[in-house]
Amino acid sequence: MKKIRAAVIGATGYTGRDTIEILLSHRFAEVTYLTASSDDSVPASSMHPRLTGRCGLDIEPLNFDKLADTADAALCCLPHKVSMGFVPQMLEKGLKVVDFSADYRIKDVEVYQEHYAPHTDKDNIARAVYGLPELYRSELKGADLAANPGCFPTGSILGIAPLLNSQVIDPSDICVSAVSGATGAGKKPSPGLHFPNHNENIRPYKIGSHRHMPEIEQICAAVAGDEVNVLFQPHIGSFDRGIISSIYTRPVKDLSQAELEDLFKDFYECEPFVQVLDSPPEVKNVANTNYCHIYPAAVKGRIAVFTAIDNLVKGASGQAVQNMNIMFGIDEKEGLL
Template structure:
């Protein structure tokens, strides 16, 4: 059995890790940490775990954690993760980091969007953990940078088009909507009930959202040239889920039938990407609680625009489910272990 620790277990991504790992046949959760709730049982924080995971939350002590775990999930805010990840690696442990700290290859880019990086020497070896792009590299990694939720939905939505040179890369617009759990569990005015209920708003408008460089980095690698996009996220009054609608101009004459066939062929062997049939488009309700990414595509022939719609659960394929998918690849488990569950509907 693989002993795993969850550092930062009292947030929503920590809860999702526990929920999903509870049904993993090859894993034991040996340690959970929380600075604010140390000394309490995790089931006191999340009553859904009663009788299934009653571990006592511990303070963040790298030496104590590495003594108990073979692999460590760091579900911490950016900057906090990079303060402890080097200690885990130095102890010979493998790490799947759910923060933004190791996603960007260039420390200068990270510094421009976040703060100065504390250990830029680790960036070259950190593997961006989108299995549909880097499966073989992930298998050999000791540090995986789990992708952000918005980037996952946009990158998977555009991968087939960019790999085949089918879109003008100067015309990409990504319009994404997320449930409120994407903002985390800590109290913020913008995520209070009265602020969110019966409302729908854009934020990070004008290329200001921190996921923008992550998206552009990965799209540029797929395209083989620098990609700059217009990305606008929105907050919608639902708990979880992301729906991204992506627009781009084709580089040649193309039909909807051709596009649908391309997506079906590109993702035919991917266990968690479900390309939809012609005329079908995803909804967040049909991926809720699952590790699936559903994708629909069409050509708006009147405007000569390709329209891609992708849906994920931001806490699963957009965070904890993908982290477990990466753990499975690193550890030699079946890639789908612990992640076979269908969406929760209705």
């Protein structure tokens, strides 16, 4: 079998690095091209010393012809608002694209524009499939553009969807209090993430206004077939990897703890990467894996759901490889064991 040739576009950040590392042990894909916005080429191993001796490629300025010659798939790790300037040409060149940015996630362009910027590639929004395989696997199979979900939306939606799908909660009363590790904030140094400031710390941020909120609501509304109101509140903690999402909802029918667990186990029965636990999840148990651990609980007249993922793997690079695998028709789990 011929290997999928994968390009990582925007390979200098954490998601680019993790994508490269995941693909190192992928049996049916290989990294063939790495790009960044810089004018100069640098060895991948000087940008990411972890890759020393493991990846001999340079990270080069993006050249679309070279991209077309060397790659079948583009894993596009460019930032929000930047990605939509490059994705159209990747598609034109015939590549299948998994885009990590928010640019193709929000179907309602006005909502996108309210939270991000004027959209410059509206035509391709409809073409993009939201890259959460647990909800959109069949659409992803034929897609050439997957909009890889945000890390917070991944953790939130996987916890909320089974409840909305079964119509057992009030869709207008959902609160998500989530804590992410610091890699979620990206690679650029800032006072807030300076080690002596952030170590031994935890703090809420973007109070009531995080732009992951509309993304969560859009997908939840699609599952519910109804309007959904989610208060999403992120926090950032002093650990590297992982998101714990604590989701508080209001049931509209009585469910015992056993019924609740069954509801989740049924919903995710065939999912390789979602595990419904009998006890609370911990981010450490999913760190460096593509797994999502979920624990639902009936508590004091509410339904609480706790989910844990690695923000850089199931929340970004791992899910992107999972999407790529699906789009190319190979075993979804490949590279992600």
